[in-house]
Amino acid sequence: MLYLKSAKKPSDHRPPQWPQLFDQLAISAKNPGLKQYYQAGVVAPETPLSDVSLVALDIETTGLDPARDAIVSVGLIPFDLHRIYCSKARYWVLNPEKPLTTSSVVIHGITHAEALVGHDLKQILPELLLALAHRVVVVHCRQIERRFLDIALKERIGEGIVFPAIDTMEIDNRYVRRRFFQRIVQFFGRTPESIRLAACRSRYHLPHYTPHHALIDALATAELFQAQVAWHFTPQTWVDKVWH
Amino acid sequence: MEVELLEISDHLRRFEPFEALPVEVVQELAAQVEVAYYKAGSTILSFGDEIHEVYFVRSGSVEVFRRNGTLYNRLEEGSLFGQMSLLMHNRVRFPARALEDSLLYIIPEAQFNQLCDDHDAFADYVELGDRARLRQAVSRANQSNELMRTRIQQLINREPVSIAATASVFEAGQRMTEEGVSSLLICAADDPGQVVGIITDRDLRTRFIAAGLPLKTAVAGIMSENLISIEAQQYVFEAMLAMLRYRIHHLPVMRDRRPVGVISLSDLIRYESQNSLLVVARILRAQDVEELSGLKPEIEASFVRMVNEEANSQMVGSAMSVFGRSVKQRLLELATERLGAPPIPCCFVALGSMARDELLPGGDQDNALILDDSYDPTVHGDYFKQLATFICDGLAATGYPYCKGGIMATTERWRQPRKVWSRYFAQWIAKPTPEDLLNSSIFFDLEGIWGEVGWVEQLKEQIAGQAKKSPYFLFALARNALSRTPPLGFFKDFLLERDGKHKNSLDLKRRGTAPLAALIRVHALAAGSTAQNSFDRLDDIRDANVLPLGRTEALRDALEFMSMVRLRHQAQSLTLGVDADNNINPETLSQFDRRNLKDAFQALSNAQKFLKFRYPARRSAKQG
Structure with missing residues (x-):
């Protein structure tokens, strides 16, 4: 049990003052894209959910360890409480093995279509950060997206990233009481996120989607959050009730 | 991107x-x-x-x-x-x-x-709205069968051959031979354009030669009067229905009340792979009940064939009713051979779906017997009881199950003199109770089959005259017609259906065609119509402007579509060798059928709402 306690991060209990933190990071960040991202700012904690621009984000990885495993694909879809906007959805397939540099593309004359498959995160980073700017990220199990992106960025541009995130899995845990032994099983058994996502969705009578596709999982997460707000919150609920 | x-x-x-x-x-x-x-x-x-x-x-x-x-x-x-x-x-x-x-x-x-x-x-x-979509589905289905899309005028290949009524039979015979025709129209002596009758080869044989009449007999003496004719712009299936209904093989074709040709059974045969009239002929030739009941598979095969050839529901319903009527008529002939001729005039009556020309396989035999007012139970009682028993048993043996409610001529209450029947109807109309009507509404679909059929026509007139003047009766009949509602939203409702006996199926008769026929009956009686067939009744309803514009068409399409699905389901069951019922599993329907069925249920639901609105409350109905 001691281990269980120490595993919890104190930061989870006291979320940072996100607007102030973004202001500081906007000054300290070196990478221009990242600087821009922080400069775009973030909504105040008292903002009602109905006024918050959201973006559902999902990344697929080769494993669960950010130090060893790599990102395979990234999907995101902007939304708000009213609608999910498929026309603004983005999806990238990344090459987890050989990071392609701009020069190697020129040298090897790799075609555009092939390059699409072989992107490195560094190449898509400006677009990714632009898509996330001024939106609150919604994920299912926030540790994965946060840690993978943070470490991947550190590896490529020498500085990490932090961002507020709404976690649909955490919300689900708040409202669905599980039996004690189920929690234990879950702790040791590590049910894959996407299966847990499907289970959460079924509680709100959302349809079954094929899992393990970053964009579809992002869409599924966006729908799940809309449903959770309809059931557990109101459009007037402050965003700081749900973000971390 | x-x-x-x-x-x-x-x-x-x-x-x-x-x-x-x-x-x-x-x-x-x-x-x-x-x-x-x-x-x-x-x-x-x-x-x-x-x-x-x-x-x-x-x-x-x-x-x-x-x-x-x-x-x-x-x-x-x-x-x-x-x-x-x-x-x-x-x-x-x-x-x-x-x-x-x-x-x-x-x-x-x-x-x-x-x-x-x-x-x-x-x-x-x-x-297209729901209604227009259904219209399209029905007309598309009708287009698929040649019988339904070919107009009679296309079959006419020569001018009609005629002769004046004053001509002799000898002259008529010569004329037919010269022209090479098997029938001859008989015209008024003073107006060659006015047809007064028809003679056929068969008439020459049976009414002239066999009767041993002299050669100079006027042709008017052996012709068939009360001519059944058809309009040139009507469809072939309507000609087929007329021939089936009246058991005739030649049909004069008219345009603007003038004859433009004659079509015969042989003209129609190529439109139907095995003509239904041949089945009728076989029924009428049956020598005993055993032979008659042996024709059940043939009747069913004829049904399946018509459905597979995509005949419309009116066509199929009429043909099946004609078969049923023919079986009854043949049984009555066989009964009188055995029991002797009836001691007093009588009329055998078909009720319910057979009277409406909407009989389907497995439909109950609903019938009754009207006797002359001179009926004396002590003298004639036994005869008619035996007659009724013979007919009803014979019908059951031929595939027309006994009526569970006992609405059959074997029940004494439904084997009564004319004056009693007249009183029954007067009572139902004057003092209706919903309970009474639940059991008696079937009597408001009636057709004389055998004997003094004119009595039934008089009863129909009596009903039409009294019903439209009796708002309370119409109110009660309307309440009755609203007792069964269509499944709105279909699949969802369906899962929520209260009597979950057939949880995965839908009774298309109980929830669809039966409530619709009941609703049409109310409006038809309110309009003073004497028609029995639901489609004919809809014509009368439209002409009487009882319903808002366009509604009768919507109901016609709804009835036709629901009936088509029902017919196909029954034909499929018969092909698979299982009993034909009306329970349809919606999951086995195509998306097209499901959607149109939903539209049809919607039309029925709308019509029920209108009926409720038209006959609102007991109190105001009494005042009205």
């Missing part, structure tokens, strides 16, 4: 009208939709709101309402709504609410309009 959202496009492509679109088009569309979740009970659209999108139900179910708050439709997975409001100046016409937790895919107006512009089938689907 557009990204592929296969999860959305694959789902859209499972449903009309997206299934007919090219894959790439649906994929492009999927990349443009918006998605929204609505918790059960939450409002999706409010009346009068501005609207610039069309909604697709991805999961859950949605209720759409009329302006006055009554339920208009219940939609499930794969349904579209909002398109009518788009067409109505972008204002919400039918408010919508989530009945269950629902996920909606929302198609922006620009994409929707583009699809309508680029794809005719898509535009047809969304621009």
Whole structure:
């Protein structure tokens, strides 16, 4: 049990003052894209959910360890409480093995279509950060997206990233009481996120989607959050009730 | 940049009208939709709101309402709504609410309009209302059978051959031989354009030669009068019905009351692979009950064949009723051979679906016997009891099950003199109770089969005259007709159906055609119609302007479509060798049938609402 306690991060209990933190990071960040991202700012904690621009984000990885495993694909879809906007959805397939540099593309004359498959995160980073700017990220199990992106960025541009995130899995845990032994099983058994996502969705009578596709999982997460707000919150609920 | 959202496009492509679109088009569309979740009970659209999108139900179910708050439709997975409001100046016409937790895919107006512009089938689907879609389905089905789309005038290949009524039979025979025809129209002596009768080869044989009449006999003496004729612009199936109904093989064709030709059975035979009239002939030739009951498979095969050849429900219902009537008539002939001729005049009556010309396989034998007023139970009682027993047993042996409610000539109450029958009807009409009517409404569909059939015509006149002047009777009959409602929203309702005996099936007769026939009966009696067939009654209802404009057409299509599905289901059961029932598993229906069936149920539901509104409350009905 001691281990269980120490595993919890104190930061989870006291979320940072996100607007102030973004202001500081906007000054300290070196990478221009990242600087821009922080400069775009973030909504105040008292903002009602109905006024918050959201973006559902999902990344697929080769494993669960950010130090060893790599990102395979990234999907995101902007939304708000009213609608999910498929026309603004983005999806990238990344090459987890050989990071392609701009020069190697020129040298090897790799075609555009092939390059699409072989992107490195560094190449898509400006677009990714632009898509996330001024939106609150919604994920299912926030540790994965946060840690993978943070470490991947550190590896490529020498500085990490932090961002507020709404976690649909955490919300689900708040409202669905599980039996004690189920929690234990879950702790040791590590049910894959996407299966847990499907289970959460079924509680709100959302349809079954094929899992393990970053964009579809992002869409599924966006729908799940809309449903959770309809059931557990109101459009007037402050965003700081749900973000971390 | 557009990204592929296969999860959305694959789902859209499972449903009309997206299934007919090219894959790439649906994929492009999927990349443009918006998605929204609505918790059960939450409002999706409010009346009068501005609207610039069309909604697709991805999961859950949605209720759409009329302006006055009554339920208009219940939609499930794969349904579209909002398109009518788009067409109505972008204002919400039918408010919508989530009945269950629902996920909606929302198609922006620009994409929707583009699809309508680029794809005719898509535009047809969304621009036609439910009613028009059903119309299209029914007329498309009717187009598929040559009998239903060929007009009689196309069959006429020569001028009619005629002779004056004053000519002799000898001259008539010569004329027929010269012209090489098997029938001859007989015209008024002073007006060659006015047909007064017809003679056929058969008439010459039976009424002239066999009767040993002199050669100079006037042709008027052996001709058939009360000529049955048909209009040139009518369809071949209507000619077929007339021949079946009246058991004639030659039919004069008229245009503007002038004869333009004659069609014979042989002209029609090529339109039906095995003519139903041949089955009738076989029934009428049967020598005993055993031979008659042996014809049951043939009658069923004839039914299956007609359905497979896509004859319409009126055609099939009429043919089956003619078979049933012929069986009854043959049984009556066999009975009188055995029991002797009836001691007093009488009339054997068909009731219910056979009287309406809407009999289907497995339909009950509902019948009655009307006796002359000189009836004396002590003298004639035994005879008619034996006669009734012989007929009803024979019918049961031939595949017309006994009526469970005992509405048969074997029941003494339904084997009565004319004056008693007249009193029955007067009582039902003057002092109706819903309980009474529940059992007696079947008597308001009646047809004389054998004997003094004119008595039944008089009863029909009596009913038509009294019923339309008796608002309380019409009110009671209307309440009765509303006791069974169609399943609105169909699949959802279906799962919620209270009597879950057939949980995975739908009784199409009980929830569809029977309530519709009952509703049509109310309006027909209110309009003073003496017609019995539901389609004929609808004609009278339309002519009497009882219903709002266009409603009778909607009911006609609804009845035809529900009947078609029922017929196909029964034909399929018979082909598989199982008993034909009316329980349909909606999951076995095609998407096309399901959608049209829903539209048909919707039309019935609308008509029931109107009936309720037309005959509102007991108190006002009495005053009226």
